[in-house]
Amino acid sequence: MKKLLEVQNLTKIYSMGSIFSRTKITAVEDISFTVGEPEIFTLAGESGCGKTTTAKIILGFEEQTSGAVMYKDEPIKNLRRGDRNKVLREIQAVFQNPFSTFNPLRTVDSYFYETLINLKIASNRKEAEKKIAEKLQAVGLSFEEFSQRYPSEFSGGQLQRLSIARALLTDPSLIIADEPVSMVDASLRMSIVNLFKDLKERYDVSVIYITHDLTTAYYISDRMAVMFRGNIVEMGPAEEVLSNPKHPYTRLLRESVPEPDPEKQWTTRVHLAESEHEEYLQTGCKFVARCPLAMEKCRKLTPPHFEVNGTSVKCFLYE
Ligand SMILES: Nc1ncnc2c1ncn2[C@@H]1O[C@H](COP(=O)(O)OP(=O)(O)OP(=O)(O)O)[C@@H](O)[C@H]1O
Ligand code: SF4
Ligand SMILES: [Mg+2]
Secondary structure, eight states: OEEEEEEEEEEEEEEEEOSSSEEEEEEEEEEEEEEEETOEEEEEOSTTSSHHHHHHHHTTSSOOSEEEEEETTEEGGGSOHHHHHHHHHHEEEEOSOHHHHSOTTSOHHHHHHHHHHHTTSOSSHHHHHHHHHHHHHHTTOOSTTTTTOOGGGSOHHHHHHHHHHHHHTTOOSEEEEESTTTTSOHHHHHHHHHHHHHHHHHHOOEEEEEESOHHHHHHHOSEEEEEETTEEEEEEEHHHHHHSOOSHHHHHHHHTSSSOOTTSOOOOOOOOOGGGGGGGGSOSOTTGGGOTTOOHHHHHSOOOOEEETTEEEOSGGGO
């Protein structure tokens, strides 16, 4: 499969506080992965593990501390302004809360016309309408039910479909969807998540799907990475990672979903104590305090990634 996006040794350290007492938070630490063309790649992991930070850096909303993001073999950061804008048009985002995507006082269609005209994708209203109708159809909505209506006239599920249609206006190669269904009614989640699979199959769009829900990840992902405290601890084909989890952390997550079943939501969230963040400079495995299989060396040395059955596992058990 051709490589569309490559994240290389990406690290993001946030500095907070005053000049007298600085706290540093390592949100993302030395992560690397690729996204194929087309492919659905999932980033999964509990709250605070660095999923959104990774997405923000790829989208150019945040700057990395070190490492690189390559799009079609070019580092996004070094591109000249015009080229960079072009790339950022090819990478679109869909966020968690569809109600904050659209201003309640504006009709939803005004956003669509504005995007098409501003980006010179359509030169007149008729052309714009044609383009909009095509994208609405791709997400299972019709032009009639869309025209001249305010966000409050749509359900959360419909609004999320509209956010996806809007993201499609620029004919992106990659959509980054950050928890796109966590605020949508449980009964509608699977149908919206399946939409991403549809877009991949019909339009060759790649998707980075960010979630803490392993069930939806299981159904739509080609490959996935499990993150823990800024690291990728396990990565490989989604089927292998979820049916045969290797890293002790992935196993722990997997146990909270007995069977991949869309009716059963993965609800366990293991929150980190604030003080744990301060350990960022220490060596050793970050999971050591909670690992039932921890060994002496796990405290002293940082485990590298080991290859096991086509997956990569950051754990000394696979040395
Ligand atoms: N702007 C910021 N300034 C300081 N720290 C931040 C900032 N943004 C994120 N962080 C911290 O970085 C870490 C990773 O946050 P991030 O939002 O990437 O996690 P996440 O995996 O998306 O979590 P969630 O599932 O809750 O959305 C967290 O500890 C968070 O508190
Ligand atoms: S490296 Fe050691 S502590 Fe870390 S997950 Fe593996 S066995 Fe557990
Ligand atoms: Mg997040």
